[in-house]
Amino acid sequence: MAARPITLGIDLGTTSVKAALLRAAPDEPSGFAVLASCARAARAEAAVESAGAGPQGREQDVSRILQALHECLAALPRQHLRSVVGIGVSGQMHGVVFWKTGQGCEWIEGGITPVFEPRAVSHLVTWQDGRCSSEFLASLPPPKSHLSVATGFGCATIFWLLKYCPEFLKSYDAAGTIHDYVVAMLCGLPRPLMSDQNAASWGYFNTQSQSWNVEILRSSGFPVHLLPDIAEPGSVAGRTSHMWFEIPEGTEVGVALGDLQASVYSCMAQRTDAVLNISTSVQLAASMPSGFQPGETPDPTAPVAYFPYFGRTYLGVAASLNGGNVLATFIHMLVHWMADLGLEVEESTVYSRMIQAAVQQRDTHLTITPTVLGERHLPDQLASVTRISSSDLSLGHVTRALCRGIVQNLHSMLPIQQLQEWGVERVMGSGSALSRNQVLKQEVQRAFPLPVSFGQDVDAAVGAALVMLRRHLDQKES
Numbered sequence: 144m145a146a147r148p149i150t151l152g153i154d155l156g157t158t159s160v161k162a163a164l165l166r167a168a169p170d171e172p173s174g175f176a177v178l179a180s181c182a183r184a185a186r187a188e189a190a191v192e193s194a195g196a197g198p199q200g201r202e203q204d205v206s207r208i209l210q211a212l213h214e215c216l217a218a219l220p221r222q223h224l225r226s227v228v229g230i231g232v233s234g235q236m237h238g239v240v241f242w243k244t245g246q247g248c249e250w251i252e253g254g255i256t257p258v259f260e261p262r263a264v265s266h267l268v269t270w271q272d273g274r275c276s277s278e279f280l281a282s283l284p285p286p287k288s289h290l291s292v293a294t295g296f297g298c299a300t301i302f303w304l305l306k307y308c309p310e311f312l313k314s315y316d317a318a319g320t321i322h323d324y325v326v327a328m329l330c331g332l333p334r335p336l337m338s339d340q341n342a343a344s345w346g347y348f349n350t351q352s353q354s355w356n357v358e359i360l361r362s363s364g365f366p367v368h369l370l371p372d373i374a375e376p377g378s379v380a381g382r383t384s385h386m387w388f389e390i391p392e393g394t395e396v397g398v399a400l401g402d403l404q405a406s407v408y409s410c411m412a413q414r415t416d417a418v419l420n421i422s423t424s425v426q427l428a429a430s431m432p433s434g435f436q437p438g439e440t441p442d443p444t445a446p447v448a449y450f451p452y453f454g455r456t457y458l459g460v461a462a463s464l465n466g467g468n469v470l471a472t473f474i475h476m477l478v479h480w481m482a483d484l485g486l487e488v489e490e491s492t493v494y495s496r497m498i499q500a501a502v503q504q505r506d507t508h509l510t511i512t513p514t515v516l517g518e519r520h521l522p523d524q525l526a527s528v529t530r531i532s533s534s535d536l537s538l539g540h541v542t543r544a545l546c547r548g549i550v551q552n553l554h555s556m557l558p559i560q561q562l563q564e565w566g567v568e569r570v571m572g573s574g575s576a577l578s579r580n581q582v583l584k585q586e587v588q589r590a591f592p593l594p595v596s597f598g599q600d601v602d603a604a605v606g607a608a609l610v611m612l613r614r615h616l617d618q619k620e621s
């Protein structure tokens with residue numbers, strides 16, 4: 144019997160990097176089996192943001208992201224890596240990283256396996272970056288796109304750098320998301336390719352014409368030469384230029400995908416499924432009918448946006464900026480308070496103790512609006528706590544209220560009534576913040592009284608691998 148094909152999926156997330164190996168499994172309902180997976184914290188938060196970014200700047204160190212990626216690959220079984228026939232890459236959308244063409248990395252040979260190390264590469268300015276104030280965004284030209292432009296979106300960041308750090312931009316002649324960068328380095332692409340999934344997340348991209356708003360951008364002095372060329376999600380960007388963790392040189396690499404779309408692709412078994420992803424951020428997504436086209440102009444006050452998916456279809460998405468990152472912020476606060484009091488406690492200990500305490504605390508009157516980052520449609524709505532009584536101040540009460548607040552905030556953006564109008568019959572949970580947190584699961588089931596099931600915690604990596612596996616199988620059949 145011919146060996147069943149194996150593909151590798153990668154997810155370059157905001158907090159962690161995930162990798163998964165999939166093998167075709169015709170006798171499985173899904174058609175695949177996950178052979179192995181791995182997750183490694185990236186810990187990539189840059190120690191120093193760019194000059195002028197201010198306290199709202201959020202940048203990550205590309206070398207740390209690649210280090211976490213290499214750790215994941217090194218942990219996967221070599222006998223399977225040798226058989227990989229395709230690599231799918233997804234990652235945190237909206238962000239932008241810059242590099243010099245032909246100098247973006249150096250392949251280091253002579254070790255256990257060739258690896259590429261970043262060279263003339265900037266920090267990654269992430270989707271959490273808040274340097275673009277509302278006033279600055281209002282000064283930008285209106286986009287010819289159904290998606291509005293928010294802080295942390297690639298084009299907004301480039302406009303900000305053009306105004307405040309023009310010399311910085313002159314140092315680079317290529318740009319993309321972090322996953323576009325990794326694809327370009329793996330394949331030695333002279334210029335990055337970008338799927339419409341990631342282009343739409345940058346702003347100033349028209350998904351119907353599949354083109355950048357080049358004239359609008361150029362007339363504002365925007366460095367349009369930095370805009371990547373566009374390619375279909377699911378198509379091949381190139382082939383690996385070196386052997387990589389024993390994955391053969393010449394292996395096909397797909398055009399990078401949005402982590403949201405890759406997660407949905409792995410979890411959405413039927414078109415009537417909604418996918419609720421809680422990772423660093425939170426997204427609730429459902430399929431739009433084929434033929435659906437979003438409006439021509441953006442509505443920045445709308446809590447639901449329409450993101451390109453596959454095959455020119457769209458997802459209706461409530462994308463909250465406040466998900467696992469809110470829990471992480473709470474824990475960082477507790478750990479720092481305890482350090483101030485002379486106590487050293489591991490973050491992982493706090494996560495497990497607070498979740499255990501809240502599992503025991505099934506209800507609370509304490510009410511937390513968790514939006515420490517505001518929301519794109521309500522940037523000035525920051526976090527608040529109400530109904531505080533002396534009896535509701537245990538760790539269990541506060542954690543229950545925090546988890547409830549995260550889920551209720553998402554529900555306020557996309558309520559179950561709207562999901563049911565769209566024909567949604569089931570909610571598929573994804574993301575490792577959800578998979579590791581029984582309280583979040585309980586609050587999801589409470590807020591969305593539909594059948595709810597929970598997936599793996601490497602969903603986007605599985606989705607990216609699955610896209611390449613199905614491409615390979617289709618090619619073999621044709």
Ligand SMILES: Nc1ncnc2c1ncn2[C@@H]1O[C@H](COP(=O)(O)OP(=O)(O)O)[C@@H](O)[C@H]1O
Nearest residue numbers: 156157158159422423467468470494575576579
């Ligand atoms: N030990 C833990 N137990 C439970 N939740 C955790 C733990 N460590 C991190 N988390 C949660 O997981 C979130 C990150 O999820 P992850 O899927 O790694 O994010 P991303 O895909 O955005 O990189 C963090 O924001 C935090 O809320």
Ligand SMILES: O=C(CO)[C@@H](O)[C@H](O)[C@H](O)[C@H](O)COP(=O)(O)O
Nearest residue numbers: 156157235236403422423424426462
């Ligand atoms: O914000 C949106 C969409 O606008 C999200 O769907 C977006 O994909 C994510 O926030 C980023 O990609 C980061 O994802 P993650 O690191 O939180 O998994």
